[in-house]
Amino acid sequence: MVAVTLWGSLRPFADGQTVVEVEARTFKEVLDRLAEAYPGLRPQIERGVSMALDGKIYREAWFAEIRPESEVVLMPYMTGG
Amino acid sequence: MAFDTEPKRDFKVVGRRVARPDGIDKVTGRALYGADMSAPGMLMGAILRSPHAHAEIVSIDVTAAVALDGVKAVVTGADFADAMDAATADVRDNCLARGKVLYDGHAVAAVAAASGAIARAALDLIKVEYRVLPSVTDVDLAMRADAPVVQAGRAVEVVPVGLSENVTDHCEFGHGDPEAGFAAADLVIDRSFTTAATHQGYIEPHACLASMGPDGKADLWCTTQGQWAVRTACSAILGMRASQLRVTASEIGGGFGGKTTVFIEPVALALSRKAGRPVKIVMSRTEVFRATGPTVASSIDVKIGMTKEGRITAGTATLRYTGGAFPCGTVAMGAQAAFAAYDLAAVRTFGWNALTNRPKEAAYRAPGAPQAIYAVESVVDELCQKLALDPLEVRLLNAAREGTRSSYGPTFEAIGLEATLEAAKAHPHYAAPLAAGQGRGLSCGFWFNFGGNTSVSLTINTDGTVGITEGNPDIGGSRAAISQMAAEELGIPYEQVRTVIADTSSLGHNDVTDGSRVTFAVGLAVIKAARDAIAKMCARVARIWGIDPEAVEWVDGAARPTGPNAGTFPPMTLAEIAALSFKTGGPIAGHHESNADGAGVSFGVHLVDVEVDRETGATKVLRYTVFQDAGKAVQPDYVEGQMQGGAVQGIGWALNEEYIHDAEGHLLNPGFLDYRVPVASDLPPIEAVILEIPNPGHPYGVRGVGETPIVPPLAAIANAVSRAAGVRLTALPMSPPRVLKALTAQG
Amino acid sequence: MKTVPVSTTINGDAAEFICAPDETLLDVLRNRMGLTGAKEGCGTGDCGACSVTLDGRLVCSCLVLGVEAEGAEIATIEGLATGDGLHPLQQAFIDHAALQCGICTPGILVAAKALLDKNPDPSETELRYWLAGNLCRCTGYDKIIRAVQAAARQMRSA
Numbered sequence: 001m002v003a004v005t006l007w008g009s010l011r012p013f014a015d016g017q018t019v020v021e022v023e024a025r026t027f028k029e030v031l032d033r034l035a036e037a038y039p040g041l042r043p044q045i046e047r048g049v050s051m052a053l054d055g056k057i058y059r060e061a062w063f064a065e066i067r068p069e070s071e072v073v074l075m076p077y078m079t080g081g
Numbered sequence: 082m083a084f085d086t087e088p089k090r091d092f093k094v095v096g097r098r099v100a101r102p103d104g105i106d107k108v109t110g111r112a113l114y115g116a117d118m119s120a121p122g123m124l125m126g127a128i129l130r131s132p133h134a135h136a137e138i139v140s141i142d143v144t145a146a147v148a149l150d151g152v153k154a155v156v157t158g159a160d161f162a163d164a165m166d167a168a169t170a171d172v173r174d175n176c177l178a179r180g181k182v183l184y185d186g187h188a189v190a191a192v193a194a195a196s197g198a199i200a201r202a203a204l205d206l207i208k209v210e211y212r213v214l215p216s217v218t219d220v221d222l223a224m225r226a227d228a229p230v231v232q233a234g235r236a237v238e239v240v241p242v243g244l245s246e247n248v249t250d251h252c253e254f255g256h257g258d259p260e261a262g263f264a265a266a267d268l269v270i271d272r273s274f275t276t277a278a279t280h281q282g283y284i285e286p287h288a289c290l291a292s293m294g295p296d297g298k299a300d301l302w303c304t305t306q307g308q309w310a311v312r313t314a315c316s317a318i319l320g321m322r323a324s325q326l327r328v329t330a331s332e333i334g335g336g337f338g339g340k341t342t343v344f345i346e347p348v349a350l351a352l353s354r355k356a357g358r359p360v361k362i363v364m365s366r367t368e369v370f371r372a373t374g375p376t377v378a379s380s381i382d383v384k385i386g387m388t389k390e391g392r393i394t395a396g397t398a399t400l401r402y403t404g405g406a407f408p409c410g411t412v413a414m415g416a417q418a419a420f421a422a423y424d425l426a427a428v429r430t431f432g433w434n435a436l437t438n439r440p441k442e443a444a445y446r447a448p449g450a451p452q453a454i455y456a457v458e459s460v461v462d463e464l465c466q467k468l469a470l471d472p473l474e475v476r477l478l479n480a481a482r483e484g485t486r487s488s489y490g491p492t493f494e495a496i497g498l499e500a501t502l503e504a505a506k507a508h509p510h511y512a513a514p515l516a517a518g519q520g521r522g523l524s525c526g527f528w529f530n531f532g533g534n535t536s537v538s539l540t541i542n543t544d545g546t547v548g549i550t551e552g553n554p555d556i557g558g559s560r561a562a563i564s565q566m567a568a569e570e571l572g573i574p575y576e577q578v579r580t581v582i583a584d585t586s587s588l589g590h591n592d593v594t595d596g597s598r599v600t601f602a603v604g605l606a607v608i609k610a611a612r613d614a615i616a617k618m619c620a621r622v623a624r625i626w627g628i629d630p631e632a633v634e635w636v637d638g639a640a641r642p643t644g645p646n647a648g649t650f651p652p653m654t655l656a657e658i659a660a661l662s663f664k665t666g667g668p669i670a671g672h673h674e675s676n677a678d679g680a681g682v683s684f685g686v687h688l689v690d691v692e693v694d695r696e697t698g699a700t701k702v703l704r705y706t707v708f709q710d711a712g713k714a715v716q717p718d719y720v721e722g723q724m725q726g727g728a729v730q731g732i733g734w735a736l737n738e739e740y741i742h743d744a745e746g747h748l749l750n751p752g753f754l755d756y757r758v759p760v761a762s763d764l765p766p767i768e769a770v771i772l773e774i775p776n777p778g779h780p781y782g783v784r785g786v787g788e789t790p791i792v793p794p795l796a797a798i799a800n801a802v803s804r805a806a807g808v809r810l811t812a813l814p815m816s817p818p819r820v821l822k823a824l825t826a827q828g
Numbered sequence: 829m830k831t832v833p834v835s836t837t838i839n840g841d842a843a844e845f846i847c848a849p850d851e852t853l854l855d856v857l858r859n860r861m862g863l864t865g866a867k868e869g870c871g872t873g874d875c876g877a878c879s880v881t882l883d884g885r886l887v888c889s890c891l892v893l894g895v896e897a898e899g900a901e902i903a904t905i906e907g908l909a910t911g912d913g914l915h916p917l918q919q920a921f922i923d924h925a926a927l928q929c930g931i932c933t934p935g936i937l938v939a940a941k942a943l944l945d946k947n948p949d950p951s952e953t954e955l956r957y958w959l960a961g962n963l964c965r966c967t968g969y970d971k972i973i974r975a976v977q978a979a980a981r982q983m984r985s986a
Contacts, residue, residue: 005490008253008429009239018256043238052491056778057529058678073490076252076413078529079341079444079595104922107930108914110865110905114931117864198848282965284869284877285931334867334931335965366870557928557966718925722967726928729968753874753963761969762953762960 002066004030005073013040027051028062030072048077084679088713088775088782094569095781098718101561102579103332112332115288115304120359123290124153124193126352127200128345128362129207130372131182131189134438134746135216135229138180138209141190145206151195152203154355158189161347162320171407173318175441176347182211183231183406184438185747186371188344193352193360216438216746220403221380223247223435231436235408249408250434254416254489255397257427259384262395266386270463274456276795276813277739278378278403281445282730282758285334286369291349292359297321299350301328306340306554307593312585318347319354326350329584330554337730338444339374341593370751374443375740377402377411377434381456383419387464391475395427396420396488400453403435404442410434411442414529415449417489418792419457422476422498422525422684424485438746444595446727447528447788451734451795455813458524458796463809472523472800473511476686477502497710497774498525498684504770505686510706519692519703520805526685526792530785531596532677532778536589537606539567539614541669545656547571549580549610551603552591557726557787558719559599565715566604566781570611572638573655589674597785600715601776602677608780614671618658621665626650679778680785685709687728687793691801698821700736700802706768707793712776712784721769724790728767731794733759739814836897838863839907847894853887854878856894857904865905865934869963876962879935879942880904886942888961905934908941916986917941917979926975928966936962940976948984952977 001021006014014020015038022033031049035042050059052073058064059077066072106112143155158177165173173179178187190207194200215229222228223245230246240251263269289303299321305311308328316323333340345362353360364373380401386394398419402412416432430453442448465472480499486492505511505523515521538550549567553559564578571578592598619633622640626633632647633640639652662669690704707724714720737757741749750756775782795813802820803809808827812819831846838861845860852871857863857880866889869875873888880889881903882896908915917937920926927933936959943950943958950958955976956969964972 007490008255008431009251011253012239040238047237055492055494056679057491059531059533060676061678064678071492075417075489075491076410078414078531079410079448098925100922101925101927103930104927105914105918107927107933108918108921108937109909110863110934112930113864114867116868117858283929283931284875284963284965285867285929286869332931333929334869335929337965363868366872366875558925718971719928722925722928722971725968725970726966727968730965752872753870754872758963758965759968760960760963761956761973764956764969766973767968767970 002030002068002070002072004034007074010041010044014038025066026062027058027064027066030066050075050077084778085780088777089780092569094565094575095713095715096717099561099565099575099716101558102564103555103560114285114334115331116363118290118302118331120290120292123359123361124195124356125197125200126191126193126349126360126362127197127204128188128348129190129204131178131185131187133182133211133213134185135214135231136182136211137214138178138182138189139212140210142208143190146192146203149199149203149206151199152192153358154193154352156191156348156351156355160351161318165317169314169317172314172342173347175407176318176344184440186440188372191348191352193356218437218439218742218746220378220401220435220437223403223437224401224433231406231438235436247436248433249436250410250412252413252416252432255429256486257425259395259397259427259429262427263386266394267389268464268468269384269386270460271384272460272811274381274459274811276379276452276455278375278439279734279738280370280375280756281337281339283335283337283339286364286366287345287373288363289346289349290359290361291346291353293350293353295357297325299326301326301346301350302331303328303346304331304333304340306333306336306595308585309552309590310341310593311343311346314343315347315350319350327584327586330582333554333556336556337446338448338595341444341595344373366753367751370756371748372440375440376445376448377404377409377442377452379452381452383456383460385460385464387468389468391468391470391478393423393425393479396423396425396457397429398453398457399431401433401435403437403439405439406436407441408434409442411449415453418450418527419453420488421527422481423479423488424481425488428488446730446791450528451731451792454526454792455795455799459799462800473502473506476525494777495774496682496684497772500772500774501684501686501708501710504708504772505688508706508770510688510704515690518805519690520801521690522797522799522801522804523686523688524793524796524800526687526789528597528683528789528792530601530680530683531598532602532680533592533596533598534590534676535602535606536591536674537603537610537672538588539607539610539671541614541655541659541662543659543662545577545659547573547578549578549607550583550588551580552583552588553594553599553603554582556594557723558716559603562600562715562719563603563607567607567611570608571615571655597683597787598680601680601779601783601785604715604783605677605779606673606675609673610671613673614669617669617671618655621658622653624665681712681776681778683710683784683786683789685789685793687797689797689801691798691805693802693805693820695824698817698824700815700820702732702765704765706770707790708770708772709786709789710772710774710784711786712779713773713782714771715783717771720771720786723787724769725767727790728794729759729764731791732798735795735798735813735815737814737816832895834895834898836899837901839903849895851894852890853892853894853897854889857889863904863906867931867934876939877932877935879938879962881938881942886939905938908937916982917976920975920979924971924975924978926967926971932962932964936964936972944980944983948980950980
């Protein structure tokens with residue numbers, strides 16, 4: 001299981017939890033499991049979600065490999081200047 | 082993507098102050114920008130803009146305009162495609178309004194004619210009937226339940242019900258228990274701030290030349306930060322296939338984020354499609370101010386608690402941003418960045434975006450961060466003042482470092498904030514005496530930095546030179562930096578490498594030049610492309626020598642035998658391998674395509690001394706020093722240039738620049754005379770101090786440097802002015818009338 | 829509107845053009861003479877990107893009418909380099925990284941040359957006030973000032 005940290009405004013769509021556990025080995029599996037377990041997160045996932053994996057930000061990498069001890073933090077997909 | 086585990090630290094070409102390849106063209110007037118291109122049979126386009134901040138378009142009658150001699154086409158929003166995703170539809174409706182005009186200057190219709198004068202005359206003949214609606218430009222007013230609704234039904238699902246329909250987005254970040262933290266503080270300060278919308282202020286107005294044939298194939302020349310983004314948006318808006326549209330980026334006369342989207346390009350294509358002739362559109366400066374992207378305007382509350390020793394016990398911030406008349410996600414970046422410089426046990430930020438009758442926000446250098454960090458760094462400074470603590474020591478005491486859980490969630494890798502603060506502390510500027518009426522301010526700054534989608538092609542020419550084809554418009558000297566990294570990796574002189582920027586038909590997709598991504602991501606791709614070419618060259622040499630490819634290594638620009646069974650062969654240089662390439666299997670090239678990650682966050686610290694004239698309220702910047710972690714400065718001149726230029730844009734934001742609207746929502750200052758950007762005589766020398774804390778995500782340790790420098794100036798100057806004036810200023814810009822008012826109120 | 833024939837000298841060469849009475853010198857240079865080195869940043873004389881000299885005097889060519897060039901000598905960025913050699917100001921701008929996007933560069937070079945022609949040894953303050961009419965949004969002006977100072981030093985010793 002991987003512990004995934006959500007940002008605060010997603011909490012209401014994940015039964016009030018800030019950290020949720022999912023069975024996943026890649027970022028895509030994280031997103032898929034989250035969308036299955038918490039359908040309320042689906043619109044945000046479709047708008048765009050990035051991931052910080054052990055401190056490194058991955059903007060869209062579906063196949064980034066995740067280990068059970070990895071720190072996984074979701075972030076809104078960012079656009080810049 | 083695998084990361085190099087140990088960034089390279091010994092360099093021959095990287096780190097040198099080489100001359101930029103575009104230098105001669107730019108100093109001789111030969112460089113071609115957006116407005117500098119012409120085509121045979123070209124028509125000139127002009128755009129009719131709304132005189133109202135908010136109105137329903139009842140009807141548009143173009144009959145008289147079409148009938149004018151020399152007019153070849155007239156288009157409105159009805160000439161664009163209907164079906165596309167919501168974000169692109171917003172871009173479309175910003176290019177030509179549909180149903181309603183949403184801000185003063187919103188485009189309504191466009192004309193192509195034999196000359197610019199005829200086109201402008203034809204605009205006067207277009208009859209638009211408006212039903213004027215109440216408007217709102219202030220973010221706090223727009224969030225009230227009784228505010229005029231700019232667009233209905235645009236809120237995302239995370240926005241609580243019961244608010245004004247203008248509220249489109251909400252976000253929350255942070256960890257820990259702020260209330261417990263505030264209870265443990267010796268002093269808690271709670272303040273509200275506002276920042277005005279500012280414009281990127283690039284000196285080159287938007288310009289493009291579009292040409293579409295009757296077969297539907299089109300070419301577009303334009304000034305942009307990203308030709309693929311232009312192609313994606315324009316092909317959707319015009320209902321074209323992407324392959325039918327080739328976009329070529331001109332030299333770009335400044336962008337700073339403002340040229341990451343389209344405004345006139347779809348209009349020129351629609352006119353060309355209708356007229357069957359090339360159409361050129363060049364915006365006036367007034368149009369640039371009225372209808373292209375300013376940054377968000379904001380209203381921010383910050384509360385921070387501190388012990389008398391200077392440890393921050395908790396921080397909270399509520400950010401209310403408006404990205405104009407269309408939904409805007411910039412507040413999420415502000416809410417994540419606000420407290421990034423601090424190691425906090427308890428932190429919480431809340432972000433709100435509200436629609437207003439202002440132009441659609443476009444990204445501006447570290448979008449969202451300067452406003453948020455301005456507010457946080459102002460409160461930290463006031464706490465230091467009231468607790469009689471050294472503001473630099475307090476930053477050091479609370480600084481985020483490797484292993485800190487950041488305010489936005491992830492744990493930081495190696496970061497340069499502490500080293501940057503130490504450099505500021507050790508610099509003579511920090512110890513220099515101040516005279517009466519002067520004040521010194523400092524602020525930390527932060528930006529995430531992006532990687533992103535990148536394609537690079539690298540060709541080994543038969544004469545031993547190297548050509549690089551990349552796809553990111555060069556704003557700050559990136560062609561030089563990319564050539565340097567290729568030369569470094571290949572082991573050849575910089576002068577043997579030439580980097581050009583491809584059109585959309587000549588290379589795979591590249592994300593826009595944004596997020597400080599180019600030197601990092603394109604550099605990374607060019608290093609990988611060089612390694613790809615090196616592997617191919619080593620394989621050719623192995624065949625020539627009759628040994629295994631693994632027995633050939635690449636050292637200092639040449640293939641050499643390596644290992645016990647390789648035999649002895651004299652090294653073969655890149656030029657020798659290139660000269661034989663037709664005999665050994667054909668042309669040699671390397672390439673790399675990836676969506677780069679691992680950009681590595683960036684921190685900076687700015688120190689500034691100011692003097693406030695108590696009679697006029699005018700602020701003079703006396704001394705300015707920028708400290709920033711560049712990871713590895715590939716071309717230090719250009720890194721310094723980013724630091725200096727960003728600092729000065731921030732100085733303008735802090736002291737003068739603002740969008741000023743009247744009660745009906747009209748923009749009152751759409752020109753450089755009244756929207757005052759810094760000029761040479763306003764400024765002292767800007768000293769730039771580069772630190773190099775390698776980014777673990779790049780083979781050479783490179784971090785993006787372009788955006789962070791605009792973040793600290795707002796608070797650094799606000800803190801300096803507040804200390805000089807003896808009164809805390811909480812609204813930007815700190816223009817002379819505002820400072821004078823604060824001084825007068827103080828008595 | 830009827831066009832007007834104008835005889836003038838541009839960068840030392842005799843040049844003739846016709847233009848409308850309300851056409852700016854900037855539009856004439858860019859659209860009729862193919863000299864696109866002068867840029868239009870504002871059209872109102874605020875940014876200096878269109879700087880040229882008219883009989884030796886620094887002007888914003890967006891504020892001058894084409895017809896006013898009758899009999900005048902115009903110098904533009906295209907005439908700054910001679911033969912294959914760059915003017916010391918041009919070389920200094922490259923050597924000191926005094927340009928980024930480069931859109932303001934032609935105007936600043938023309939303006940800086942006009943200053944050094946009158947005052948070969950300006951102080952930094954004089955330089956900053958002289959160039960206050962030329963906006964640059966990329967550099968923060970620092971490296972521009974260093975480059976002009978370096979070129980002035982070189983020109984004085986030449």
